[in-house]
Amino acid sequence: MKPTFNLVCLLLGASCVFGQNAPARDSLASDTTAQNPPVISFLIPAEGDVFYVPELHVVARLQGLTSGTLIVLDGFSIPKLPQIENNVLSLDLSGLSEGIHEIRVLYLDSGKIATTPPVHFFVRLPEPKRDTVKGKFSQYGKVTARAEWRGEDAASRIVKQSPLVGVETVPETDTTWPYDTLVVGKGEAPFSKNLNAGMEVAYNFKYGHWEGYLNGELNSDENRFRQPANRFSSGVSYGPWAYVNVGDVYPSYSSLILNGTRLRGGEAGTALVTGDSGTHWVYAKVTGGESRREIPAYVVETDDGNGGYSVDYVPGTYSQNLSAFRLGVGGGENFDLGLTVMKTSEADEDSLHELFNEYLDGPRPGENVVTGIDSRLGLWQGRIQLYGQWALSLFTRDRSLGAFNIDSTAQSFEPADYEDFIVLNPTTVGWEYLLGDSTGHSDRRGFVDANSAYDAGVSTSIPVGGFVFETDASYNHLGIDYHSEGNPSLGGNPGEGWNLQQRISVLENRLKFGTEVSNFTQDLGDYRQVARSFKGDIRISPGAYRPAFWVNGGVTVQFPRGNAPYDYSQDFHELNIGGQYKFVAGPGTMNFSSQYGYTYSRLIVESSDSSVAPDDYPAVTMHVTTSSVQYRFRDSNLQPRVSYTYSDNGVQKSVHKGTGGVQDAFFSKKLLTNLNFLMGQYPKSTTRNAVSFGQNLTITWRSGEKQTVRMSEKWSKYGNRITLILGGNYERFF
Numbered sequence: 001m002k003p004t005f006n007l008v009c010l011l012l013g014a015s016c017v018f019g020q021n022a023p024a025r026d027s028l029a030s031d032t033t034a035q036n037p038p039v040i041s042f043l044i045p046a047e048g049d050v051f052y053v054p055e056l057h058v059v060a061r062l063q064g065l066t067s068g069t070l071i072v073l074d075g076f077s078i079p080k081l082p083q084i085e086n087n088v089l090s091l092d093l094s095g096l097s098e099g100i101h102e103i104r105v106l107y108l109d110s111g112k113i114a115t116t117p118p119v120h121f122f123v124r125l126p127e128p129k130r131d132t133v134k135g136k137f138s139q140y141g142k143v144t145a146r147a148e149w150r151g152e153d154a155a156s157r158i159v160k161q162s163p164l165v166g167v168e169t170v171p172e173t174d175t176t177w178p179y180d181t182l183v184v185g186k187g188e189a190p191f192s193k194n195l196n197a198g199m200e201v202a203y204n205f206k207y208g209h210w211e212g213y214l215n216g217e218l219n220s221d222e223n224r225f226r227q228p229a230n231r232f233s234s235g236v237s238y239g240p241w242a243y244v245n246v247g248d249v250y251p252s253y254s255s256l257i258l259n260g261t262r263l264r265g266g267e268a269g270t271a272l273v274t275g276d277s278g279t280h281w282v283y284a285k286v287t288g289g290e291s292r293r294e295i296p297a298y299v300v301e302t303d304d305g306n307g308g309y310s311v312d313y314v315p316g317t318y319s320q321n322l323s324a325f326r327l328g329v330g331g332g333e334n335f336d337l338g339l340t341v342m343k344t345s346e347a348d349e350d351s352l353h354e355l356f357n358e359y360l361d362g363p364r365p366g367e368n369v370v371t372g373i374d375s376r377l378g379l380w381q382g383r384i385q386l387y388g389q390w391a392l393s394l395f396t397r398d399r400s401l402g403a404f405n406i407d408s409t410a411q412s413f414e415p416a417d418y419e420d421f422i423v424l425n426p427t428t429v430g431w432e433y434l435l436g437d438s439t440g441h442s443d444r445r446g447f448v449d450a451n452s453a454y455d456a457g458v459s460t461s462i463p464v465g466g467f468v469f470e471t472d473a474s475y476n477h478l479g480i481d482y483h484s485e486g487n488p489s490l491g492g493n494p495g496e497g498w499n500l501q502q503r504i505s506v507l508e509n510r511l512k513f514g515t516e517v518s519n520f521t522q523d524l525g526d527y528r529q530v531a532r533s534f535k536g537d538i539r540i541s542p543g544a545y546r547p548a549f550w551v552n553g554g555v556t557v558q559f560p561r562g563n564a565p566y567d568y569s570q571d572f573h574e575l576n577i578g579g580q581y582k583f584v585a586g587p588g589t590m591n592f593s594s595q596y597g598y599t600y601s602r603l604i605v606e607s608s609d610s611s612v613a614p615d616d617y618p619a620v621t622m623h624v625t626t627s628s629v630q631y632r633f634r635d636s637n638l639q640p641r642v643s644y645t646y647s648d649n650g651v652q653k654s655v656h657k658g659t660g661g662v663q664d665a666f667f668s669k670k671l672l673t674n675l676n677f678l679m680g681q682y683p684k685s686t687t688r689n690a691v692s693f694g695q696n697l698t699i700t701w702r703s704g705e706k707q708t709v710r711m712s713e714k715w716s717k718y719g720n721r722i723t724l725i726l727g728g729n730y731e732r733f734f
Contacts, residue, residue, distance in 0.1 A: 258486030265289010
């Protein structure tokens, strides 16, 4: 009996639902006419269970029900009837596909069709088997190899790179160059302008409390004119008490000081741990190594794509060493307090860099010291989290000048006294605050404000009845001269402000409301810019096979304060509306999603000089609509899909783009294929569009649980430019 026929029969009458031997409608009704309604609860699977095999033994507990049941999986009825014995329902399912599944029970209650709440579970590929030998020793690892070939239009344009290797003397009458000039060394061509390849190896082991790992990565684009592309690391740990890592490590101490910067060196830590909770009463860790290697000043020749070459001079970079130390207490969810100190220093003995800086505005050897403290306190079983961190930096852009000598008794400090800790000179950011006035008093408070960063806040998740209230409130400050080489991206937006986010979840997270209000004042030196924004979000997720909707948007306003060169105001509005719906359609399921986005921005400039007409900046609007449909056959792995995008920015002609694709699996899902076709438009002028198109194909072969081979191909045509990329990837677990 086909599943779709069972489902239709269920809607027409219970006698058709349960097969030829099913009892009559009256007898079914008599089994379920108890005073109390039936109770059915799943024991296997439970909500959110994850299974690593395509089979499942369903077990449910019954109360007040002895027959008249039907299992529905992903919206389709199962032809095989479940067994019911001693108030326990059981049924074996097989051939489950990967991904999320929904299961429920249909039954008759007083002659009416009723259903249990759905239970969702996941099916994933089996985890790679890990070889285990005698005793407590276990090991696991993998090897990956990849290669990618790019066509001429997508290939690298670098033809040759030549180091500047020496110094020679030129006649004194030559006024074009200084007396000492740099000599171009032997040119070095890249490994390949078309081919990029690499290999990775990972190995892990565990023996009792001991754990270790070894990772390595080789890349074909490794060369001495860029930072390292190859990666090597290894480490060993003994329980939660001690660990050592060497090679390329990524220490994370504090988001303000050191947060994921690659370091070629080592890291070690130790902790005093008591009890089974793993709470660290006292812990310490130290990091040291090279965070940036030296790249010599060099000349690069680049193919301009028109049969010619361009030549550029690159000053290179100094080598940089980084060291950091952290001492903390706590470390668990309820309490943590830590002190971090970090220092970076760049070598300055290479005369080639110094000489090249006479010709080009190249780098100078710098030095950076940052220290800070951070803390976290959890209350009410972690539902309330209080956090805060503060850091102060000293950053000298050019340490080669040495410590500045202040020959004055009026000054309150002498930079030479701190030379062993950090070189202080006029290139030190915030230096002007340290210089004293005629009485010798310096503005140390201004120095701390300009060279510090901090943020503090509270995060809560409090359930009240059927509601969950989530609140995040924070205040942050980034000084205009704050700089940390452990997280240099922080220096791009100095200022201070606050942010408040409130989210409310009801109906078991099916309905969510969110709002965000923020006020940030950006420090631009001569004046400050204020940015105020409000955002809102509503999401409705009633469950599988029911429509889901969301709408979010916001308004941001920016305007100056202080001595701005001119008055202005800038508004930015944003609105997004979308939804998705997965439903049963014919022999499969249809997944439809659509989203509309709208943005509006307007800049108004007003001049204080009435004789000068202000610049007129017209408002800019953008409309983008995207829709996609994907179909999945019930008894097949075939999944076709199409999508369409429309965009209009109000300046150029509107643009249309479309994609179509299909994915399928063969040979018991060992061979996976994914094919896509793309066709779209791009603006050739404000009134005319041109057509671009392309396709990509990915083929994956899984020969067992431990080995995968993946081949990919991508082709596209954009105007006169044709891009072709061929790739391959091999992965083997052991």
